[in-house]
Amino acid sequence: MDIEAVRSFVRAAELGQLQHAADELGVTQQAVSKRITNLERKLDVKLFTRTARGVELTLDGQAFLPHARNIVTGVDRAITAIRPGSRALRIDVLGLRSAQAVVLHDYWRSHPGTDLDVVTLKADDPRAAVAAVQAGDVDASFRTITDPAALPRDVRMIPAFDSPLELLVGPRHPLASARTLTPSRLRRHRIWVPGIAPRSEWAEFYDQLTTAFDLRVDAAGPNFGNEVLQDVLADSADVATLVGARDRYIWPTSHDLRRIPIVNPMLAYPLSLIVPKTNPHPGLRAIINHLGSLPPLPGDAWLPSWATKRKP
Known part of the structure; x- marks a missing residue:
């Protein structure tokens, strides 16, 4: 009709x-x-x-x-x-408990009139997120193409913020009583990060991290979710994992899990925002300005190689 x-x-x-x-x-x-x-x-x-x-x-x-x-x-x-400009600003994050979602929630709390739609694309390959931005399915995506030369011409990638890492362990782990940890103290300990997807940005991150600090990152086994991972940590005397300092995790009080900051150097995961070069959603500029106002990392922080080549 x-x-x-x-x-x-x-x-x-x-x-x-x-x-x-x-x-x-x-x-x-x-x-x-x-x-x-x-x-x-x-x-x-x-x-x-x-x-x-x-x-x-x-x-x-x-x-x-x-x-x-x-x-x-x-x-x-x-x-x-x-229609961009008349609909909510749609931004892709890796998960609703991720650091990206936490930062967006902080922004929304200080700007409650913002019409914001936070979504999670079911894609491990960052190129799928780029395609979603190109197609207009999302207005921006917190993903990283580690080789900027591989970015399509109609999108750009801007630094968002860097997420410090913490070690998450159960009460029986030998490092559980530490208040802070240096990367050297993590050597020989099993750091379990199940389900690292091949060709994903975090696969390359962990490759560089293990090489730089001689760490033992174990990606074996399927990823059954944070709850199962936390159950394993609570019962284990030798398994730990890495989490972002801003990431939200909830576990039963009986688990008694410990989040321990890593320092000297601080280890950090660099987060980028992929946005269209032309006709971006009008609400994006305020989000980008907010990201730029977040406090920087200390000078001795470690970042993977692609982060040192990013241009703001």
Whole structure:
């Protein structure tokens, strides 16, 4: 069904004259008349009776009008829902408990009028997130292409913030009583990070991390989620994992897990924001400015090689 024909019918019915409907819709009276005639032919009924004063609804027209209004309203809402600038700012994060989501929530709390839609793309390959930005499925994505030369020309990647890492252990672990840890103290301890996806940005991060500090990162086994990982840590005397300092984790108090900052140097995961180069969502600029206002890492922090080549 031609939505513009339905829209023309609704406005003509409400205004009582084809010319008034045409003026409001920005078309000629002949165009409105033709649209309505085609709609009547499609429905096989007469919707209007033409009079000297304009048009009057027939009984069929009266029955059709409320449904036609719903059609026009539904289409308008659907268009608004996907049009940048009129719909919510849609940003992809790795998880709703991730540091990215926490930072966005902090921003939203200080700017409660912001129309923000936080989503999680089910994709480990950052190129899938880039494709989603290109297609307009999301307005921005907290992902990183570790080789900036591989970025498509119609998107850009900007530094977002760097997330310090902490060691998460159970109460029986030999490092559980430490208040801080240096990377050298992590050597020979099993750091379990299950489900590291090949070709993902974090796979390259852990490759560089283990090489730089001679660490033992074990990616064996499927990732059954944070709850299962926390259960293992609570019962283990030799398993630890790495988490972001801003990441949110919730566990039963009986687990007695410990989050221990890593220092001298601080280990950090660099987070980037992929955005379109042209016609970005109007709400993006404020988010980017907020990210730029976050406190920087100390000078001795360790970052992977691609982070040192990023340009703000």
